[in-house]
Amino acid sequence: MPAFRLPVRQLVEFLLRTGSIDSRFTGFDRANEGARIHRKLQKAAGEGYAAEVFLSGEREAAGIPFTIEGRADGIFTDEAGVTVIDEIKTTAVPAGDIAEDMNPCHWAQGMVYGALYGRQQGLEKLDVRLTYYQIDTDDILRFVRHFTLEELEAFLQDLLEQYAPWAQRQLAWKEQRVVSLSALDFPFPAYRPGQRALAGEVYRACTAAPSKSGVRLFCQAPTGIGKTMSVLFPALRAIGTGCGEKLFYLTARNTTQSAAEDAIARLRASAPKLALRSVTLTAKEKVCLHPDAEGHPACLPELCPYANGYYDRVNTALKALLDDGTGRFDRAALADAAKQFTVCPFELGLDLSEWCDVIIGDYNYLFDPVVHLRRFFDSAGDWLFLVDEAHNLPERARAMYSARFRKSSLTEAKRALGRGKSTLKTALSKADKAFLEGRKAVSALAPRRGSTTAEEDDSGQTSLLGSGETPAIELPAADYAQDGTVFCKELPSALLAPLRALTAPLQDWLEDDPDAEAHAALLDLYFEVQDILRASERYDEHFAAQLTARGSDLELQLLCLDPSPFVDASLSAGRAAALFSATLTPPGYYRTVLGCPEARAVALESPFPAENLGLYCLPSISTRYRQRDASIRPISDALAALASSRVGNYLAFFPSYAYLRQVWEDFTARYPDIGTLVQESGLDDAGRAAFLERFSPCPEKTLLGFGVMGGIFGEGVDLAGDRLIGCAIVGVGLPQVSPRQEMLRRYYDDQNGAGFDYAYRWPGMNKVLQAAGRVIRTQEDKGVVLLLDDRFAQSEYARLFPKHWRHLEYLRDTKELKKKLEDFWKG
Known part of the structure; x- marks a missing residue:
C-alpha cells in the first residue's frame, strides 16, 4: 500500500x-x-x-x-x-x-x-x-x-x-480512480477533426518527466472543435497513469466553467463506474445563503447560522458528500448540502476541494497573490493546470498584481468619521494633505489636453513632460507625462508613507468601534490602503507608478506592466500546465507576457470546410477616430448588405459603445425594416441570457445585433447552427490610447522594440479573431464574416490572420459585396 x-x-x-x-x-x-x-x-x-x-x-x-x-x-x-x-x-x-x-x-x-x-x-x-x-x-x-x-x-x-478512517476512504477512492481513469474511453464515437491532435499534445505535456518549473504548453485550437473535452480527457487519463494528483480547470468566465462541468458530466454518463470527484468554486458573494441587508456575505456567527459553529459540523457534511456517490459538487449541490448541514457553501467548497480530483474555478484561485488557494499553492505539488481562454490571462494577471488608491477615499473617510479629534483623524488629515500636494505636483507636470485614440496614430510617440510651479511634495522623477497623468519608475514614497502611518490607527479604530456608523466606510478604506501597500512590497522593474489628477482628486496606481515573473511562479507550483484558446497569435507574445519563453506552442488547423465560411473585407472604409463620422453611412450600408443577403441572425461588433450607438442610430433610421438588438453596458447574467435568447434557431425574420468587441458576446458565446449565420467586425480592435497603454508601449519598446504590437495591435486583433470565431461552430455550420477597415489589408495585420482565412476576399464596394454574398448563399 x-x-x-x-x-x-x-x-x-x-x-x-x-x-x-x-x-x-x-x-x-x-x-x-x-x-x-x-x-x-x-x-x-x-x-x-x-x-x-x-x-x-x-x-x-x-x-x-x-x-x-x-x-x-x-x-x-x-x-x-x-x-x-x-x-x-x-x-x-x-x-x-x-x-x-x-x-x-x-x-x-x-x-x-x-x-x-x-x-x-x-x-x-x-x-x-x-x-x-x-x-x-x-x-x-x-x-x-x-x-x-x-x-x-x-x-x-x-x-x-x-x-x-478518512485516509482509508481516500486511499480506496484513489485506487478506484486510477482503475477507472486508466480505462476511460473518449466519450464520443469518434474524435472531431483536430480533437485527437489537441488531446495528444495535452497528454504528452501532462505525462512528461517533471521539471522544476513544470511543463508548459500553449495550444491554439479553432473555435468549435470541442476544446474542453479535448483537454480534460487526456489530463484525466494522465492522472490514471499516476501523473498528477489533482486537476485544476481555471477559467476567466462562468460560462466556461459550465462547459467544464458539462464535459465531466458527459464523461460520467459514458463511463457509469467512473470514480471522479469534481467541485466548482464560486465567489462567496454569489453563493452566500445569508447576506446582510446590502447583499454582502455576513460571515459573523451571531448573524449567520451557516457561519456559527461551522467547524463543528463541516466534517459531518464532508463525510456525507464524499459517501453519496455522485462526485459532482457544483454550485447547486454545494448550496443543497449547505442548507442540509447548516454550513457555509463557500467554505464547504474550499474544504471539499482537498478531497476532490478536479477543481473548477476562476483564474484568481491560482494566480491572485491574495486569494489563491494557499492550501495547495504555497508550495509545489503534483498538480495539473488547464487554463481556458488563455488569451484573457495577460490582462487579468496585470490586474491581479496592480492596485489603485484615490485621494477621495480619504476625504470620504474623514466625512464619515465626523467631527472631533482623534489619532485616526490626525493620520487621515496628514495623508489627505500629502495627496492634495501630490495632485498639485501632477497638475503642474502634466496639464490636461484633448484626448486622442489609437486609431489616430499607429506608431507616433505622444510623450510630453509639462512644467509648472515647484511642488510642495517631492515625487520621483517623471518618466512620462500626458494629459493629467504622470508615470514614475520609482515608488512615490511621499504618498505611501502617510498611508503606511494610517494603518495602525485605522486598525485600532476598527477593532475598538465595530458597531460605529462609519465602520463600513472605514473598513473599505482599510482594505484599499492595504491593497496599495501590499502592491508596493512586490513593486520592481516590472511595474510603473501612475499618478492621475482629475478635478480635486488624485489617483495613485501601481501598475503591473509585465506579469510574466508572477505567472511563471504560479505555474511552477504544478507538474504541468496547458494554456489553450482559439486565439493565441502570435505565440511569442503570449509566451513572453506569461513567463513561459521555453514553452511548446502549437497551432491546430481548422477542421471545418473552408467553403462554409464566406470571408470578405471592405478596405475602402476607415474606422480611425478622425474618419469615424465619414464612416458611419458606409458601415450602415455594408451591414444592410450583410443582413439582407439571407434571412437569419447576425452580429456586428464595434470597438466602443459610442461608435456602436452612432452607427445603430443611422442604421435604424435608414433601414427600419431590419430588426436590431443593442448590447447595453453593464449587463448582468439575466440580461446576457435575454440578449442571447433573441438569437433563436430557424428565425422567420432577420435580426442584427450590435455588440462590442472584447465584451461578453465577443467571446465565449456558442450560437451554433443557424442561431448565428454572420458577423461584421468594425475596426481592428485597438485599445483606446491612454496614458496607461502608452506606458505599456514604452515598456515593451525598451524590452524588445515591439511596444505598439504588445500594447495595441496584438490585443486588438485578438478581439477581432475572437469575434469572428462566433460564426462557425460545427462541421455543418455555414456563415459569413465581414471585416470593415482598411488596415485589414495591411501586412502587419493580415499576417495575424489564421491559416483558414487564406480565402479572404478584398472587395471594392458594397455593390460587389452584395454580389459575393448572393453567390455564397446560392453555393
Missing part, C-alpha cells in the same frame, strides 16, 4: 479545529503579515536558531502507512541543553486575553513537529514553545511545555488513529 502523504497542519486542523467562521475585522491579510512577522522573530532569535526546518517522518496507524511532513517555525537548544520546537503565531487577540490554552491546534502542531524531530534525532525529551506575537501592540508572549518523546509519539499516534 502506498504511503498516505499528510501535511502536519492539515492533520491537526482537520481533527482539532472547532468553532465558527468569523470575518469581523481582525486585521488584513493575516497570512502575508504572519509570514513577515515569522521572518522578523526568526531573524531576531540569533545564531543557533534554525528557522523553517522541513521535517518528515513515516508512521503507521490502522494498517495505513503515513508520511507526515511540514515545516517547523524554529528549532533551537536552550541554556539547559534541551531541544525546543518553536511554534510562532500572530494574533489580534488583546495581549491580556492571550492564554496558554486558547487554541489546541497551536500546541498540537508543535507537538507533532516535536515527535518527528525527536525520533529523527534520537532525543528522549524536548520542549515545545508557543510564541504569540500581538500584531497591534508588538507584544510577545511565550509559553513552554515539557514532553518526553514517548508522550509526543503517543499524541501523534492518537491523531493518526482518528484520521485513519
